[in-house]
Amino acid sequence: MIKAKGVCLKYPDGTPALNNINLSVEPGELVYVTGPSGSGKTSLLKLFMGVEYPTEGSLEILGQQIAKVHEKEIRQLRMKLGPVFQEFRLIKGRTVMENVMLGMRFLNASPSRLKEDAGVALTKVGLAHKALSLVENLSWGECQRVAIARAVARKPELILADEPTGNLDKDNALNILELLTSFKDNKTAVVITTHATHLIEGQKDCTLIRVDGGSISRERTGGA
Ligand SMILES: Nc1ncnc2c1ncn2[C@@H]1O[C@H](COP(=O)(O)OP(=O)(O)OP(=O)(O)O)[C@@H](O)[C@H]1O
Numbered sequence: 001m002i003k004a005k006g007v008c009l010k011y012p013d014g015t016p017a018l019n020n021i022n023l024s025v026e027p028g029e030l031v032y033v034t035g036p037s038g039s040g041k042t043s044l045l046k047l048f049m050g051v052e053y054p055t056e057g058s059l060e061i062l063g064q065q066i067a068k069v070h071e072k073e074i075r076q077l078r079m080k081l082g083p084v085f086q087e088f089r090l091i092k093g094r095t096v097m098e099n100v101m102l103g104m105r106f107l108n109a110s111p112s113r114l115k116e117d118a119g120v121a122l123t124k125v126g127l128a129h130k131a132l133s134l135v136e137n138l139s140w141g142e143c144q145r146v147a148i149a150r151a152v153a154r155k156p157e158l159i160l161a162d163e164p165t166g167n168l169d170k171d172n173a174l175n176i177l178e179l180l181t182s183f184k185d186n187k188t189a190v191v192i193t194t195h196a197t198h199l200i201e202g203q204k205d206c207t208l209i210r211v212d213g214g215s216i217s218r219e220r221t222g223g224a
Pocket residue numbers: 011012013015016017035036037038039040041042043044195
C-alpha cells in the first residue's frame with residue numbers, strides 16, 4: 001500500500017527533509033517511525049498523506065502516484081486514509097459526534113448509517129458517553145481519542161498517526177498505541193510516528209523505521 005522509490009523531499013525554502021527513501025508497506029503491517037526531533041518523521045507522514053509531494057523519486061500510496069499532476073485523484077485518495085494529526089485539528093463549537101461525522105462527510109452512505117458507524121468508533125475509543133459534549137470541554141487525552149475515532153470511523157485502509165503519544169504518561173501512551181494497533185487487520189496498515197522509543201521496545205510483529213537526518217533504516221521484528 002506504500003511504495004517509495006528514491007523519494008526525496010526538499011521544502012520550498014531549500015530545507016532537505018528526506019533523502020532517497022526506499023520503502024514498502026504491505027496491508028496488515030504495523031509500522032513505527034522513530035527518530036530525533038527534526039529528523040523527518042512528520043515530513044514522511046505528510047508524504048504518505050498526500051499533503052506534500054516528493055521532489056524526487058516515485059511514491060505510490062494505495063496504488064495512487066503522489067505527485068502534483070494528480071492533485072484531483074489525491075483528494076479522492078485522502079478519503080481512504082485515516083490521519084491522526086499531532087495537534088488533533090478538531091472543530092471547536094461542534095460536538096464529539098459532529099467532529100467524527102465531519103470526517104465521514106465524503107462517504108457514500110445514508111446519514112443513519114454514518115451516525116451508527118461514528119457511534120461504533122466512539123465506543124471503541126471509550127467515548128460514547130461524551131458523544132454530545134462540545135470538544136472544547138474535553139481533556140487533552142479525550143481529544144486525542146476523538147481524533148482517533150474520527151480517523152478510524154470511515155474504515156480507512158491506511159491509518160497514519162503523528163506522535164499520538166506526545167504529552168501522555170507511559171500508561172496512557174501505551175493504551176493509545178494499543179488502541180491504534182487494534183485497527184490493524186489484513187486489509188489495513190497502521191503507521192505511527194513516536195519519539196518514545198522506550199514505549200515500543202519489545203513490541204512484536206511490527207516494522208521499525210528509524211529516521212535520522214532525512215534518511216531511513218528499516219527493521220522487521222519477529223512474529224508474535
Ligand atoms: N514547511 C516546512 N518548510 C521548511 N522546512 C520544514 C518544513 N517542515 C519541516 N521542515 C524542516 O524539515 C526537517 C524535518 O522536519 P519534521 O517536522 O519532519 O521533523 P520531525 O522528525 O517530525 O520532528 P519532531 O520530532 O520535532 O516532530 C526539519 O529540519 C524541519 O525544520
